[in-house]
Amino acid sequence: MRNIKIILVFATLAFVIACGGNNQKPTPDSNASSVQKKSEVSDYDPNRGEGKFNEQNVILDASLNKAFADAGEIASGVKCTSCHKMSSERLVGPGWKGVTERRTPYWLMNFITNPDPMIDKDPELQAQLELCLVRMPNQSLADEEARNILEFMRKNDGVK
Amino acid sequence: MRTNLLNFLAGILTVLVLLSSCRPKNAATAISGDAAVKSFVAPGQYDEYYNFVSGGFSGQMSVYGLPSGRLFRVIPVFSVDPEKGWGYSEETKPMLNTSHGFVPWDDLHHVELSQTNGEINGKWVFGNANNTPRIARIDLKTFKTAEIIEIPNSAGNHSSPFGTENSEYIVAGTRFSVPPDDADGDVPIDSYKKNFKGHISFISVNQETGKMDIAFQLKTPGVNFDLARCGRAKSHGWFFFSTYNTEQANTLLEVNASQKDKDYIMAVNWKKAEEYLKAGKGKKQKVKYAHNVWDDHAHTGTSTIKTEVTVLDVSEFKDICYMIPCPKSPHGCDVDPTGEYIVGSGKLAALLPVFSFDKLQAAIANKAYDGEYEGIPVLKYEEVLYGEVKKPGLGPLHTEFDGKGFAYTSFFVSSEIVKWNIKDLTVVDRVPTFYSVGHLCIPGGNTRKPSPKYLVAYNKITKDRYLPTGPELAHSAQLFDISGDKMQMILDFPTIGEPHYAQAALADLIKNNGQLKIYKIEDNKHPRVAKGESESKVVREGNKVHVYMTAIRSHFAPDNIEGVRMGDEVYFHVTNLEQDWDVPHGFAIKGANNAELLIMPGETTTLKWVPDRVGIFPFYCTDFCSALHQEMQGYIRVSPAGSKTPLTFHVGKLPSVEKPVQ
Numbered sequence: 110m111r112n113i114k115i116i117l118v119f120a121t122l123a124f125v126i127a128c129g130g131n132n133q134k135p136t137p138d139s140n141a142s143s144v145q146k147k148s149e150v151s152d153y154d155p156n157r158g159e160g161k162f163n164e165q166n167v168i169l170d171a172s173l174n175k176a177f178a179d180a181g182e183i184a185s186g187v188k189c190t191s192c193h194k195m196s197s198e199r200l201v202g203p204g205w206k207g208v209t210e211r212r213t214p215y216w217l218m219n220f221i222t223n224p225d226p227m228i229d230k231d232p233e234l235q236a237q238l239e240l241c242l243v244r245m246p247n248q249s250l251a252d253e254e255a256r257n258i259l260e261f262m263r264k265n266d267g268v269k
Numbered sequence: 270m271r272t273n274l275l276n277f278l279a280g281i282l283t284v285l286v287l288l289s290s291c292r293p294k295n296a297a298t299a300i301s302g303d304a305a306v307k308s309f310v311a312p313g314q315y316d317e318y319y320n321f322v323s324g325g326f327s328g329q330m331s332v333y334g335l336p337s338g339r340l341f342r343v344i345p346v347f348s349v350d351p352e353k354g355w356g357y358s359e360e361t362k363p364m365l366n367t368s369h370g371f372v373p374w375d376d377l378h379h380v381e382l383s384q385t386n387g388e389i390n391g392k393w394v395f396g397n398a399n400n401t402p403r404i405a406r407i408d409l410k411t412f413k414t415a416e417i418i419e420i421p422n423s424a425g426n427h428s429s430p431f432g433t434e435n436s437e438y439i440v441a442g443t444r445f446s447v448p449p450d451d452a453d454g455d456v457p458i459d460s461y462k463k464n465f466k467g468h469i470s471f472i473s474v475n476q477e478t479g480k481m482d483i484a485f486q487l488k489t490p491g492v493n494f495d496l497a498r499c500g501r502a503k504s505h506g507w508f509f510f511s512t513y514n515t516e517q518a519n520t521l522l523e524v525n526a527s528q529k530d531k532d533y534i535m536a537v538n539w540k541k542a543e544e545y546l547k548a549g550k551g552k553k554q555k556v557k558y559a560h561n562v563w564d565d566h567a568h569t570g571t572s573t574i575k576t577e578v579t580v581l582d583v584s585e586f587k588d589i590c591y592m593i594p595c596p597k598s599p600h601g602c603d604v605d606p607t608g609e610y611i612v613g614s615g616k617l618a619a620l621l622p623v624f625s626f627d628k629l630q631a632a633i634a635n636k637a638y639d640g641e642y643e644g645i646p647v648l649k650y651e652e653v654l655y656g657e658v659k660k661p662g663l664g665p666l667h668t669e670f671d672g673k674g675f676a677y678t679s680f681f682v683s684s685e686i687v688k689w690n691i692k693d694l695t696v697v698d699r700v701p702t703f704y705s706v707g708h709l710c711i712p713g714g715n716t717r718k719p720s721p722k723y724l725v726a727y728n729k730i731t732k733d734r735y736l737p738t739g740p741e742l743a744h745s746a747q748l749f750d751i752s753g754d755k756m757q758m759i760l761d762f763p764t765i766g767e768p769h770y771a772q773a774a775l776a777d778l779i780k781n782n783g784q785l786k787i788y789k790i791e792d793n794k795h796p797r798v799a800k801g802e803s804e805s806k807v808v809r810e811g812n813k814v815h816v817y818m819t820a821i822r823s824h825f826a827p828d829n830i831e832g833v834r835m836g837d838e839v840y841f842h843v844t845n846l847e848q849d850w851d852v853p854h855g856f857a858i859k860g861a862n863n864a865e866l867l868i869m870p871g872e873t874t875t876l877k878w879v880p881d882r883v884g885i886f887p888f889y890c891t892d893f894c895s896a897l898h899q900e901m902q903g904y905i906r907v908s909p910a911g912s913k914t915p916l917t918f919h920v921g922k923l924p925s926v927e928k929p930v931q
């Protein structure tokens with residue numbers, strides 16, 4: 110009798126835990142600073158990230174687009190460089206030096222326009238969060254702005 | 270012995286049960302089993318309605334969800350609010366400017382949602398200041414007070430802000446009649462009948478921008494205006510105002526203003542008034558009032574003093590105003606959704622008169638008058654009366670409608686809500702409230718199309734409802750399910766200040782109206798904005814030191830400032846660089862004589878700080894913003910007057926020195 114009760118309790122607990130896990134939805138506007146472990150990361154592509162950008166719609170020239178890079182410098186001055194240095198030194202977030210060599214262009218554009226879902230899913234971003242402890246804020250970048258900032262990052266990495 | 274004790278206890282129990290069953294105001298008898306389920310809205314799920322509730326003597330407006338009763342926000346309107354820096358930041362101070370100077374408090378009585386074709390349109394909500402007469406417009410995209418206009422020739426702006434069915438006008442009727450502003454007010458108070466006048470202001474509202482303007486005022490006999498309601502549908506073009514103290518007493522009004530059997534509901538043909546104005550019959554009059562407007566791009570309020578208003582003296586025009594006799598000291602004069610029935614609620618009357626708009630028109634056409642009141646035709650009571658609800662309760666105050674043919678009237682003295690049939694004037698249901706109910710609210714209950722699922726009662730007295738909190742208790746709002754034949758109380762929740770009237774609108778109407786989540790930093794036109802850390806700086810202008818500061822998770826720039834001297838005035842212009850919803854930053858500094866700032870994403874806000882001693886003063890962010898929020902802080906150094914400490918500022922390891930001032 111007593112055993113049955115214990116089994117029932119465990120079964121109930123298991124049920125509750127399972128339900129809890131399933132009900133946990135990613136919160137797109139979340140400002141939560143804790144690391145949220147997600148189970149449903151199977152469809153996440155760490156090479157592309159999550160968002161509207163991919164190989165097809167982010168096309169880079171071999172040489173720098175100076176107009177884009179200049180506009181990107183202005184935009185990042187307003188929205189990014191409070192937290193990111195141009196060197197490899199970490200301020201609030203990691204330094205930008207070499208970022209275009211470490212990440213694909215479309216991953217970068219997805220991340221800066223759609224940070225919250227990616228922070229929730231990307232294992233490398235979660236590791237980064239444990240270091241920085243501040244989730245990168247969504248700075249409401251327009252697509253064009255994101256593209257310009259990408260070009261400015263390329264300039265910072267020596268593309269001529 | 271034991272049996273005796275049991276018997277004794279049983280006896281006490283019986284007496285208690287009997288006693289409590291005799292008390293009509295027993296909570297247990299009013300709430301049935303499924304009440305909690307009906308009002309429960311699970312965390313993360315949205316309420317069906319926004320409820321905009323007046324904050325009474327708090328001077329603010331609060332926003333609740335229905336049916337949950339959850340408090341979402343307190344919008345600062347007429348009173349300073351340190352939580353949001355309202356009235357403390359340099360940009361918001363002009364919003365509380367009046368012809369009397371900066372007025373940090375008022376008494377917000379009623380709310381009015383803007384309408385199109387007699388239906389709520391979700392654009393704005395208006396509120397009145399009762400004490401220093403003003404009307405405010407709150408923008409429902411930002412939930413921020415966007416405009417405040419002072420009302421001249423008035424005192425006690427109680428009879429407001431009631432609106433027409435396309436928000437053509439918001440009206441403001443004076444509670445206290447007073448000598449007009451351009452007259453010599455240094456008169457004996459007991460010359461009331463000779464020198465005191467009433468004024469009703471018609472404030473026009475631009476349907477695109479919401480911008481308000483006092484279009485005209487009606488000069489009326491010196492009575493007290495209490496509440497008002499516009500005509501709608503067939504009675505569009507008319508406005509109805511309840512009056513009291515038609516005796517024109519000026520002392521001990523509780524007796525002296527209750528002498529007459531009947532006071533009046535004043536019916537105003539405002540379309541007719543418009544015609545006279547167009548024909549140039551209005552008289553320009555010297556007044557002084559403040560008009561304060563908020564600019565969402567400059568994040569700044571501007572106050573302008575205006576000096577003229579156009580007045581129509583209604584005694585000179587026999588077809589603008591008519592007096593409808595109404596027993597006795599009427600409070601509400603509420604118009605049903607069809608526009609045909611006008612319900613008068615005499616606070617001291619034992620019946621509810623219901624007037625007919627059609628009969629009113631016929632009586633006017635037939636000149637069915639019972640003399641005049643100071644030049645205004647008085648209509649014959651029986652000629653305009655549709656019928657009376659007999660013995661409905663004690664102390665009727667205010668009526669809302671469900672659009673299904675029923676009216677709901679609050680009874681202050683007998684503490685109950687009475688539901689009655691408008692056509693046959695029979696009472697069909699009544700429920701107790703706890704206690705002394707004032708206004709009622711049905712979502713859309715003052716429109717052509719009410720949304721009759723819930724009714725909220727706003728009660729004045731709360732004793733034995735909630736946990737005691739000293740001599741003062743929060744006022745109580747009670748939510749009733751009115752979807753069935755019988756009203757059912759499903760929730761009882763506390764409110765701020767003293768809520769008078771409230772209105773509610775379907776949630777979709779408000780949350781889908783283009784709600785602003787952030788201020789776009791690109792659109793920030795504040796003259797001292799810093800768009801990015803590279804623009805942060807400290808500039809001396811004489812004895813004024815302007816700090817162009819930025820805030821982002823989790824630091825300020827600059828966060829080290831030196832070279833401020835005693836005798837300086839320091840202005841912190843803080844720009845929040847965040848472009849993410851719900852991430853304001855705060856700014857507070859030790860010894861500040863005003864308050865903090867709460868800066869919305871993309872906004873610039875200014876705190877004035879006058880150091881009172883030499884030393885090091887820390888500042889910090891007051892709104893928890895990230896795991897490193899506690900680290901979001903900085904220092905400012907204050908040196909003695911005349912000291913040579915150079916003005917420097919930096920963040921991180923990048924010290925910079927101010928460029929020389931020209």
Ligand SMILES: [Cu+2]
Pocket residue numbers: 821822823853854855890891892893894895898901
């Ligand atoms: Cu902060």
